[in-house]
Amino acid sequence: MSVTPLVEFENLTVRFRGERTVHAINGLNLSLQPGEMLALLGESGSGKSVTLKTLLRLLPPRRSELEGGIRVNGTDVMSLSGQALANHRGGDVSMIFQEPALALDPVYTVGEQIAETVMRHKGVSRSAAMDVALDMLTRVRIPSPERRLKNYPHEMSGGMRQRAMIALALSCRPKLLLADEPTTALDATVQIQILLLLRELQQEFGMGVIFVTHDIGVAVEVSDRIAVMYAGNLVETGSTADVIKDPRHPYTKGLLAANLHGAVKGQRLDAIPGSPPALERAPDACSFAERCSHATDRCRSALPPVVNVSGQHQVTCVLEAENV
């Protein structure tokens, strides 16, 4: 591929130190093309949110150890600090959060919160920034935006708050948008609206988007590409169609089987047995082996290889290596 990737993770490792060390991310390699929408899929504790936060260096610096390379739009994120880091945050890369009710400051109006971001990054006057805020609220289709500009977060509904959050995140025209389970806290009907809005704005603004979710249905709905995470690493990446139609990793297959779509009434859902491993030690074998019905001695003795299935479709599994 000739285009330089918008995001590039190179052997990213994240450890949290504390009473016990947690190996949250273990040698992750992943890239995102400009204008691409990638869904980062995985269950709680698989490291998807941690991966997202490394892009803004939001992890508590005192307790986390980062290794490896992170590049966004050619910038080495790992080496950023002080003013350059603050400019990076919210300027080139911005983020929307799971709970807009908690992520917005309760004692400032929505307009003020958008405007201060614009003033911070664009250095424009307050009134110009307010104009941008109004324009953004209109773009995310909040009804009567002039009035909503003066609203406090608690005066809005959940869906509207998330729209406001999106308006805030996009107000400085970032090249990369990070979405951390942005629809999890919302009603099902509102979820769809927000997903469609995000998809639309992504195309309009030509942003790259990394969308973290544990809901495979949501991932299918919005993404160009899916990356499945398990216990701090990728187990499968590929175009959404490839991963859904032709899942190769036993974990991906398990996730798809556990989904309600296509379930038959009266039949039990096929849940994946067991629970994710504790991340106290860095893995020296396949993390999924304990829960995998195909596991062999090779899975438990060494790290699984990354296998190219086709084009962009990659699987980290011993079984695939044997098939090839």
Place this chain on the structure above:
Amino acid sequence: MFAYLIRRLVYVLPVAIGVSIICFLLVHIAPGDPLTAIMPVDATQEEQAAMRSAYGLDKPLPVQYAIWIGKAVTGDLGKSIATGRPVAQEVFSAVKNSLLLAFTASVIAFPIGLLLGFIAGYYRDTIIDRLVTACAITGVSVPNYWLGIVFVIVFSVQLGWLPSMGAGPGGSGQWAWDYAHIRHLILPSVTLAVVPIGIVARTVRALVGDIFSMDFVQALYAKGMRHGDVLRHVIRNAAPTALSVMGLQLGYLLGGSILIETVFNWPGSGFLLSNAIFQRDLPLLQGTILVLALFFVSMNLIVDVAQAAIDPRIKRS
């Protein structure tokens, strides 16, 4: 906002009436006959009865209350049994002295308490936090009258730096803003400030610590806000609660501290109250309690209104 203000003012009325009834009754429930303190031990029944009717103490309680409150609203709180001076005048000059002490103590306590609390909350769970918390707990726990006595021993008796008694040279004269008077203010106000410093610091520490761990703080950093901007957001979030704590503390201080004022012979409302109690000076006692209670009620009102003015979440409800 204006409607809210009116509503709050209307709520104050029943509270004030209730407070006045309780003030009146409390004094009557308390054991001891006010007359025994002023009558000679060998006074006859007739003399006692005459005295009783002179002060209206022979009438039924509701009537006594009605007479008392009727006069009170016109500013007449009766005459002190002990001194014969109007209660209103006694209370007024005592309250003035207590206010002086309270405001001085607040001016010392609030900035220190806020600063310590903010620093501890900001550096939560570090050695700085533990140090501040230890100081705050000590400040709240140490009996302040004891501390007052220690201060007197150290700074007045041993070092001889500061006077220990009264509100001015030559006893409790008129207050003046000169060196001689201010010297008298230092020890009592510092002693009085210790508890509010501890309480404000602890509250603000918990508050600021909680706010810093909230999602929106991370979101502020995520959108590129500088450290100072984030601090501004945190302070604005902490302000309503911090303000209400300070308002309540100011209320306590304004009430005058019986113990501190007694230790330092400060001629304030607490000192007056303790004298009234020991002398069973019924009108003085009732009047002082009423004025202090109403002070508290208005303090709460002011705090509530100020809170509503700065916290958008309160206005609507």
